[in-house]
Amino acid sequence: MKKILLFCLLVLFSCDFKNDTLPNVIVILVDDLGYGDLGFTGSNEISTPNIDSLAENGVIFTDGYVSYAVCSPSRAGLITGRYQDTFGYGLNALYTPKDPNMGLPLSEFTIADLFKTKNYKTLAVGKWHLGAHESLRPLNRGFDEFFGFLTGGHQYFPEQWNLADETEVKCNFCAYRTKLLRNEERIDENEYLTDALSRETVSFIDKSFKSPFFIYLAYNAPHGPLQASEKYLNRFPNIKDKRRKTYAAMVSSIDDGVGQIISILKKNEIYDNTIIYFLSDNGGAKSNASNNAPLKSHKGTLYEGGIRIPFVMQWPNEIKSGTIFKKPIISLDIFATSKAIINPDLKLNNEIHGQNLLPYIKGNNGGYPHEHLYWRNNGHQPYIENGVRARYITHAVRSKNYKMFIRRGDSMLFDLYSDIGEKNNIIEKNRPLFNELVKKSVEWNKTLMDPIFLGLRDDELYNKLNPDRYIY
Numbered sequence: 001m002k003k004i005l006l007f008c009l010l011v012l013f014s015c016d017f018k019n020d021t022l023p024n025v026i027v028i029l030v031d032d033l034g035y036g037d038l039g040f041t042g043s044n045e046i047s048t049p050n051i052d053s054l055a056e057n058g059v060i061f062t063d064g065y066v067s068y069a070v071c072s073p074s075r076a077g078l079i080t081g082r083y084q085d086t087f088g089y090g091l092n093a094l095y096t097p098k099d100p101n102m103g104l105p106l107s108e109f110t111i112a113d114l115f116k117t118k119n120y121k122t123l124a125v126g127k128w129h130l131g132a133h134e135s136l137r138p139l140n141r142g143f144d145e146f147f148g149f150l151t152g153g154h155q156y157f158p159e160q161w162n163l164a165d166e167t168e169v170k171c172n173f174c175a176y177r178t179k180l181l182r183n184e185e186r187i188d189e190n191e192y193l194t195d196a197l198s199r200e201t202v203s204f205i206d207k208s209f210k211s212p213f214f215i216y217l218a219y220n221a222p223h224g225p226l227q228a229s230e231k232y233l234n235r236f237p238n239i240k241d242k243r244r245k246t247y248a249a250m251v252s253s254i255d256d257g258v259g260q261i262i263s264i265l266k267k268n269e270i271y272d273n274t275i276i277y278f279l280s281d282n283g284g285a286k287s288n289a290s291n292n293a294p295l296k297s298h299k300g301t302l303y304e305g306g307i308r309i310p311f312v313m314q315w316p317n318e319i320k321s322g323t324i325f326k327k328p329i330i331s332l333d334i335f336a337t338s339k340a341i342i343n344p345d346l347k348l349n350n351e352i353h354g355q356n357l358l359p360y361i362k363g364n365n366g367g368y369p370h371e372h373l374y375w376r377n378n379g380h381q382p383y384i385e386n387g388v389r390a391r392y393i394t395h396a397v398r399s400k401n402y403k404m405f406i407r408r409g410d411s412m413l414f415d416l417y418s419d420i421g422e423k424n425n426i427i428e429k430n431r432p433l434f435n436e437l438v439k440k441s442v443e444w445n446k447t448l449m450d451p452i453f454l455g456l457r458d459d460e461l462y463n464k465l466n467p468d469r470y471i472y
């Protein structure tokens with residue numbers, strides 16, 4: 001009997017008890033959402049009670065940013081916790097399943113790899129857009145399971161998914177019509193895309209809730225094409241503009257998904273120990289009927305409308321509801337915060353650029369998580385100058401309430417606390433500060449690489465250089 005007792009004690013003390021209390025983590029990343037298009041960011045047109053509940057029950061980051069103004073590089077930053085230009089991820093990836101160099105380099109350690117160091121179950125759902133080559137797909141990047149698609153976007157209705165797989169894709173955007181993937185298999189699906197992504201997330205939670213899990217839920221809504229089902233369109237009889245109405249319906253379908261996720265967490269009694277992040281990968285697009293008010297401009301630019309996004313974090317066990325955090329933070333902080341919570345001693349080969357936000361949110365640290373945040377926009381549209389193909393490269397730095405921005409020969413400085421809409425360039429009165437921020441930007445740029453692959457706007461050039469792109 002004594003021996004048995006001793007054995008039990010030994011087993012008990014050798015167990016990693018922490019594992020029993022490690023939180024689940026869900027990152028809900030939406031696509032091209034307008035800053036002003038949620039209840040909690042001021043919309044009186046689109047009702048989003050479930051997303052609003054995340055904001056009310058956790059912390060709202062009023063000055064939350066992403067690290068790039070378009071989809072693919074922004075995701076590369078979030079998923080590695082690193083400024084993506086550090087490893088040459090400076091452009092929006094093309095859909096090139098035969099190209100192992102188009103996407104997130106294998107030298108990068110992902111947030112899913114991080115969770116695997118503590119045996120989390122990991123799931124990626126929805127839009128991937130970090131490389132379509134088989135070596136770059138989710139199951140090779142730390143995820144146990146995947147349900148979704150590899151492209152930068154997708155058609156929303158199953159009847160449009162009429163390409164069996166990549167061998168039938170003959171143009172970049174044609175890939176929006178491929179059948180969905182479950183892990184590595186193409187499958188038949190019957191539901192409206194956003195509903196299918198929500199359903200798969202809920203089902204994973206319901207089967208995995210007994211051990212810690214990490215879910216990267218990347219809804220492609222409300223990214224174009226603007227397509228919504230009647231169920232959601234019917235909620236907006238007062239919006240007459242058809243595109244705006246469809247966009248609103250798409251946002252509403254995400255909100256339903258968030259509601260289903262909250263319900264299944266509560267049903268399984270894991271709601272309080274689950275961290276949920278909600279954010280958009282970049283600002284509202286010019287083309288998707290989004291509303292970025294009160295921010296200036298849209299997706300693709302380094303004005304606030306391109307990079308400042310609705311950003312909330314909920315963790316009932318640890319974060320006081322109704323918290324508002326006004327200092328600048330960035331999507332890269334999700335990686336650093338996760339690491340600090342689940343595996344602070346882990347040594348990483350790559351330097352991460354985010355900060356653990358918890359001490360700041362809880363008020364244990366009254367400082368700024370980041371003295372400076374940096375952006376470099378490698379140019380969306382190539383142009384020809386003196387016969388040479390080049391890009392418009394723009395630079396921005398955020399420091400406390402100030403933002404330095406250099407764009408196409410314009411030098412700008414804004415005080416975002418008094419001028420969120422970036423209307424008043426105050427550079428003339430603040431040259432020394434502007435110069436200091438330019439100097440910081442120049443230093444930071446020395447740590448970056450030029451883009452290592454061609455981007456969406458280089459589709460034609462890529463086809464010329466790779467004539468066998470669509471040949472299988």
Ligand code: CA
Pocket residue numbers: 031032070071223281282
């Ligand atoms: Ca996007």
